[in-house]
Amino acid sequence: KNEVEQSPQNLTAQEGEFITINCSYSVGISALHWLQQHPGGGIVSLFMLSSGKKKHGRLIATINIQEKHSSLHITASHPRDSAVYICAVRQGGSEKLVFGKGTKLTVNP
Amino acid sequence: DAGVTQSPTHLIKTRGQQVTLRCSPKSGHDTVSWYQQALGQGPQFIFQYYEEEERQRGNFPDRFSGHQFPNYSSELNVNALLLGDSALYLCASSLMQRGARFFGPGTRLTVL
Numbered sequence: 001k002n003e004v005e006q007s008p009q010n011l012t013a014q015e016g017e018f019i020t021i022n023c024s025y026s027v028g029i030s031a032l033h034w035l036q037q038h039p040g041g042g043i044v045s046l047f048m049l050s051s052g053k054k055k056h057g058r059l060i061a062t063i064n065i066q067e068k069h070s071s072l073h074i075t076a077s078h079p080r081d082s083a084v085y086i087c088a089v090r091q092g093g094s095e096k097l098v099f100g101k102g103t104k105l106t107v108n109p
Numbered sequence: 110d111a112g113v114t115q116s117p118t119h120l121i122k123t124r125g126q127q128v129t130l131r132c133s134p135k136s137g138h139d140t141v142s143w144y145q146q147a148l149g150q151g152p153q154f155i156f157q158y159y160e161e162e163e164r165q166r167g168n169f170p171d172r173f174s175g176h177q178f179p180n181y182s183s184e185l186n187v188n189a190l191l192l193g194d195s196a197l198y199l200c201a202s203s204l205m206q207r208g209a210r211f212f213g214p215g216t217r218l219t220v221l
Contacts, residue, residue: 004151033210041146041197043212086151095140095203096165097210099151 003027006087006100013107019074021103023087026068033097034061034072035086043086046072077107111136113202113213121219122190128218130185134202135211140164141183142210143175144199152199158183159205187218195220 005024013019023032034046047054047061049070054061058077063070074081084102091098114133122128134141140159144152154167158177177183181202187194197217201210 035212041199041215041217043152043199043201043215045210045212048210088151094165095142095157095159095205096154096167097142097144097152097201098154099144101149101151 002100003098004087004089004100006085006103008103009101010104011106013077013105015078015107015109017077017107019077019081019105019107021072021085021087021105023070023072023100024068025070025087025089025098027089027098028092029065029068029089030092030094031090032063032070033088033090034070035088037084037086037102039083046085074105077105079107079109082106113200113211115198115200115213115216117216118214119217119219121221123221124190124192126190126220127186127188128190130187130198130200130216130218131182132185132200132202132213133182134200138202138204138211139181140203140205141177141181142201142203143183143185144201145169145194146197146199146215148196155185190220192220194218 049063060073086102087100088097142157143155146152156166197215200213
């Protein structure tokens with residue numbers, strides 16, 4: 001079992017829909033990252049969380065430390081949101097990031 | 110303020126050859142981490158450099174080695190290339206203990 005599990009693996013939505021991507025992890029962490037990767041490979045860091053909730057524009061990230069679970073929400077989705085969204089955790093006492101396999105999001109116009 | 114830069118963008122090598130990939134961290138960052146991302150997979154941690162020393166290492170063979178220079182830039186070297194080394198190699202910089210990672214665009218290595 002992977003230390004970081006994401007669901008769903010693939011997600012197709014219509015423009016304007018509300019999107020939720022989930023991440024569960026099995027290790028103690030000091031921080032959780034949500035990353036966005038577009039075709040071609042470049043990765044953009046969206047959020048780094050250690051507790052609670054963060055919001056940036058149409059993106060919202062939440063984390064529940066007790067349940068070892070985080071969600072990334074996209075409101076009013078747009079075709080330009082199409083990308084792979086990756087959850088990564090930094091284990092306590094370590095600088096190493098452990099990555100999930102990613103969720104491929106496709107938003108159709 | 111330049112972000113993380115990597116060179117080259119693409120590289121084609123043959124089995125058995127050696128390759129060097131380069132990374133310049135974001136201005137003000139002192140820590141560089143390297144990751145390997147195979148097609149369809151999440152990135153895998155290779156190692157991290159801080160103060161010119163390898164601080165942590167993932168589950169990669171000794172064929173993978175690195176270096177960090179006094180200006181914080183870093184190199185990843187892979188010897189005796191195998192077909193399975195074909196991947197996107199990502200570099201990320203951060204301030205030690207701060208955690209916020211900034212990723213470079215990656216180097217796509219193809220081994221024939």
